[in-house]
Amino acid sequence: MIGRDGQQRYHVILLAVLLFTSVFQASTLIAHASAPSGKYFDHVVTILMENNDLPSVLAQGQYQAGLAQQYTLAKGYSGVSHPSEPNYAAMISGQIGVNKDDGLCCGQDNHQNLVDSLESHGLTWKAFAEDLTTGDCAGGGIDTDHFPFIYFSDITNSPSRCNNLVGATASSDQELIDALNASGNWPNYVWLTPNLSNDAHDTSIGYADTYLAGIVPKIMGSTVFKTQRAALFIVYDEGNDVSCSSGGPDCVYASWTGPMAKKGFTSNTAYTHYSYLHTIEDNWGLPTLASDDAGAPVMSEFFNGYNGSGIVGILQYWPVLLIIVAVVAAAVLISVKIMPASKRRRQRGS
Incomplete structure (x- = not known):
């Protein structure tokens, strides 16, 4: 005993x-x-629309106007060039580089890009494109001008990276929705390129508005957006050279929505596609890729301000x-x- x-x-x-x-x-x-916790969000979805200026979208896109009114609107956001391809290159590489015109495909740009930064910091990503054959780094079935991931040689030459290029069924985008509704292992960074009808390139703002009115509620109602620190960014690549209130030369619709975005917030600050990239970089502490994104203002004012040191990070x-x-x-x-x-x-x- x-x-x-x-x-x-x-x-x-x-x-x-x-x-x-x-x-x-x-x-x-x-x-x-x-897994790296972001300043503003832990998961982000980006949807790229086509070829319309901000006033036209607000006037003809009832759903988009309502979304911007409910959440946020960057009234000073401008495209950086014409035609489409240089804008897409700017958004994920911080430079236009060799992508000065449409039609350059594929793997002809050797610059560092956002995928390099994400992977080197332990972050996961998937890029969806409607009508793409999954894993096809040659961009089969799509307008390659609108899918910047296939511009870069260190993506097209990597089978594992090519497997992260996922075809999405138009117009349900069920593959993307399934990824957001998975039980775990959600991508930190998600991109969606709609097809030429749904992005308004070959149709109208009203047609694209109906498409967004169908897909955005599914994204917002997904597991990621219901349970995680998530944000959705909807933006047009270029407009019709309508000046922004900030003085930007090509004002386009740009709106952050989702649980981490503010509500009822409008900004007149001058932003560009380089600001989008710098915001992603700043969120996760990634290095800037070029002088243009390094010098662009971060879009921090659009978010609720929670970060890894706040209550959400602690929980x-x-x-x-x-x-x-x-x-x-x-x-x-x-x-x-x-x-x-x-x-x-x-x-x-x-």
Whole structure:
């Protein structure tokens, strides 16, 4: 039979084991939960639309106008060039480079790009394009001008990266919705290029508006957007050279929505596609890729301001906090049970 001193030693050993185990479990959980947390969001979806200026979209796109009114609108956001392709290149590489005109495809740009930055920082990505054959780095079935991931040689020459280029069924985009409704392992960065009808290139603002009215609620109702720190960015590549209120030369519709975006917020600050890229970089602490994105203002004013040091960031470690609370409670309980008894025995023996 264990004596009182033996029981005390047993409880001390038990407490030490508990502390060691909890530290091990906590470190494991932190490592598991330490996929980079962003300043403004942990998951972002970007949808690229085509060839319309901001006033026209607000006048003819009832759904888009309502979305901007409910969430945010960047009234000073401008495209950076004409035609389409240089704008797309700017958005994921911070430069126009060799993509000065449409029709350059594929793998002819050797510049660093956003995919390089994401992967080197442990972030995951998928780029969807309606009507694309999944994994086809030659852009089969789509207008290659509107899918910038196939511009870059370090993507087209990589089978694993090509597998992240996913075909989406027009107009349901079910493949994208399935990815957002998965049980876990959601991509941090998601891109969607609609086809030439749904992006308004070959149709009208009204047609594209109906498409967005169908797909955006599915995105907003997905598991990622219901349970994670997520944001959606809808933007047009270029407009009709209508000046922005900020003085930008080619004002286009640009709106951040989703749980991490502000509501009822409008800004007249001058932004461009380089600002979009710089916002992604700033969110995850990625290096800037070129001088244009480095010098572009970050769109931080559109977000609710939560980050990894705020309550949302803390809550991702709730299992660790629970373990710590349990161990502290056990330590208090053992000290309450052991210390008074030990003191009484010493007093009786004196």
